[in-house]
Amino acid sequence: MKVEGEHLFKAPREVVYEMFNDPDALGAAVPGMQKMVKIDESHYEAVLGIRVGPVSANFSGNLTLTDEVPPESVTLIIEGKGGAGFVKGVGYVKFEDLGDQTTLLKYTGEANIGGTLASVGQRMIDSVAKSMFKTVFEKLDKILEERWQKN
Amino acid sequence: MTEKYFGKPIKRLEDKFMLTGNVKYVDDIEVPGQLHAAFLRSDYAHARILKIDASEALKRPGVVAVYTADDFGDFWKPGPLQVPPPTAIPGSQFNARTLVPIAKDKIRYSGEVLAVVIAESRYIAEDAFDDIIVDVDPLPAVVDLEKGWENTSVLVHDDLPSNMAALVKQEVGNYEEAKKNADVVISKRMLIEHVAAAAMENRGFIASWDERNQEMTIWAGTQSPLTIRGSVSRALGLAESQIHVITPYIGGGFGPKVMTSLADDVLLPWISKQLKRPIKWIEDRRENFLATTSERDQVHHCEIALKKDGTILGFKDVFYHNTGAYDSYGMTVPLNTQTHTISNYRIPNFYSEIRMVFTNQMVVTPVRGAGRSEGIFAMERMVDFAAKELGISPIELRKKNLLRVDELPLNTGVIGQDFVVNILDSGDYLGNYEKCLEVIDYEKFRKEIQPKARKEGKRVGIGVVAFTEGTAVGPYEGCRITVSTSGKVTMTSGYSTQGQAHQTVFAQIIADQLNVKIEDVRVITGDTNQFAWGAGTFASRGAALVGAATYLAAQKVRAKIFSTASKKLEVPEDELELCEGSVCVKGQPETTIPLGTLAALANPMRGVVEPGVEPGLEATAYYGPPHGSTGCGAMGVIVSIDEETCKPVIERMVMVDDCGTMINPLIVDGQLQGGISMGIGNTLYERLVYDENGQLVTASFMDYLMPLATDMPKKLDIVHNHAESSLKVNPLGIKGVGEAGAIPPGPAIVQALEDAFQDTKLEILESNLSPSQIYEYLKKA
């Protein structure tokens, strides 16, 4: 499965970039995230509950940040598995400074899924992923708003 | 013989119990003390196993045992070659890599078993999956057949130099020479989709070891109970007499239930013996899609060479066939494809090459249609393309090249699944085709219906194809018929039943031969303690082989009835006849003796039985044909299609079929209609889709679309066109009919679709078409 998209944040690039390195922010933004712990500078461990059509299950996995070029870009490697299969993905995230204290986030990525998730959930997975991204960005917007305005 | 029953549309004896929920399928059987098994299956299609740790699962309340490959010790080994490849084809290569019951070291398809959980309930057993830690190193998967054939770096079996499972070349005449004289040569690449058998009942297996009697009882929804008995006996080192395999009622077979050496039939008897408890496993639908065998999935590179006048000079087909991760079932399917490609038309020069490929998918074994559908599809399509190229109507081109009655029997020179050269025994191929044109009223469609519809802006098309159905292959089947002292008759055979009405059709033969009421005949199938010889239910062979054996055994019993009665009544045998349920003296109907009485006399409790006389009114007979038979026929369809939605509707379908003598036309029609629905489903709805990682992404009825009542033809006619056999292979003239219906719908429907768009360049090169694919094709046209 391929993913691609963009989102406009109303905050300076450094702030947005920083937020992506903050497990609390990410953890709070991803729907179904039950746990997200920072292991070291670039590794996180997470437990995520997801529901795709008839399949709902917990996934536990790792999130690794590599090729970090603060505050311009970062590559995310995700590996998760659980009772309903596995997900493996890599995402390339770019932060473009559009000036005016706005930042355009662009992402492309590819994910492999397997197990029950693939065999009975494949049909729905694209739309589930889309709605998940939408929710994540909405939540991040809120978090940013709170943080950015506070400062 | 009096034919009160044979050939008549007798209603089924088994119905009233089935209709009221009074029969038992395997999941209906509860053995006291039974435990439930669930299989943890691989999420990956291809991976190395690093670690499987099930220790946590054992702590879960209700879990009794968990096994991984290592726990089976020496018992773990690759299974037998259930069907060996034929040795008679010169130069053929076959790499046997047989199924393993549970993955060890390496996973080769998604859904392969990694661990077996035994628990007090199925719910608990599945809960325990969450406790098992599986660590693997994923590998790229072999999915695409042509790429997989070439690929030598990603190997399904590391010890082989490539993914080649088999390479078989068969040639008749000399294609390349013939091609030189051709006016037209057409080559195409065509895809045949991967489909599931999807019987409504999934598979199921119960193993129950009785420690006190040292006996294993097995209930299995299988098409081959005797194969299971043999393999369990070998694997556990038991005598076959210690193993009793019972097939309860089975909710449809369609091929895959013939497969053995799977996790259930290998591991569960062993576990039952270890735990001394009955173990039950019932497959769920997702497992059925993932890990029960399936079929089709071929890529054909065909070439046809013709004269300008339409005479076919030769045909060449190099095709890739997916065997899945293992090839325990040999080459039955692609060999069927080879024999069927050349089975209809006069093809003096023929070259066919099987390239059987290992892939990271579940094993491929026959599914109703079994290789035949693919061969017929390839040939029928090529004839259509040739007709377009030559500017001859596809009808005329077929009529010109179809075999004629006087050309049969014909030795095609191609060796088939039964390891002997295929012989087209009998049939009026051209007559079937002409009959079909007549019943569907081809002329009227062309002259009136289609032009009228075009004027109204509607798209309708017609397709008429010819087909054959190789049936009734050996080796043999048998049965035993016994008359009880009550006068009731029992027939037992090693064959098993999945809805084919065996309880009725074999009873029809016996009731006529012995002149008893059909209700007084009891047919027992698929119980190894009742009858322990036979090969199993497959290849449209039940009626022909078991039917013939039944007839032969009944003849023997009949002879015994007469000799016993003659002695008792002191009347010569030729003065006796069978009255219903008894023997009477001709012209003296009052002098009768009931069959039950004769049965008692034939089994005296004191006195002397003469030397050479076997006791009882009982006889056993076997029947094995020298080669298979060939059913044949034609199919016509009229399809309309809405250009906006691209959804085809089958307005009319006519099937002309010659399956030889019919024991029961009602049952024959049921077989044909069922086959037709599968053929329609295969063509327009059903498709097993694997992604590039070998993940099956259509493992439920939400994604694997089954044909429904509204998808059937609006009007369907079945015409029986039974040509008297010119070659009497079968004593009753029976050929077989189980798969015929599934074969021709594909080529007929695509021909009709192309016809509906004859003003475009629409050219369909695959066997399965969803509306969105039709849309894509139309965009290109």
Next chain:
Amino acid sequence: MSNKLFPITVTVNGVEYKREVEARLLLSDFLRHDLGLLGTHVGCEHGICGACTILFDGGAVRSCLIFAVQANGHEIRTVESLGTPENLHPLQQSFHEKHALQCGFCTPGFLMTLVPFLEENPHPSDDEIREAIDGNICRCTGYEKIVEAVQDAAAKNSQAK
């Protein structure tokens, strides 16, 4: 997963049953394995094949999509409530006469779908019958003879009146 048991009272084929069940127990499993009513079959457990169809307060529903606890206080009818081998229900008789079943696995689901359908629509057209059974899969018959059987039952029913 908690194994808490919930008491339920269900009337099945006119008999009242009181049982304690886990919340996750499917009604199909409850009928088959707790009550031993084996005529209800399970072909997919995801609501598509229709083999598990039963009457729930008179309406045809899929018992694999309902938990047993949801049946608490309700009335259920299964294929066992229709006829007996000696005395078939008219629709069962028509299925027999028209050869509308082969392996028989889908049959109880078809019957339980069709019984309320015929009550509501005693003179259906072929198309209406096909629509009515469009949620039931039969792999064996190709549906032709099932449609014939329904027409046969409808015709006999109107003659009888």
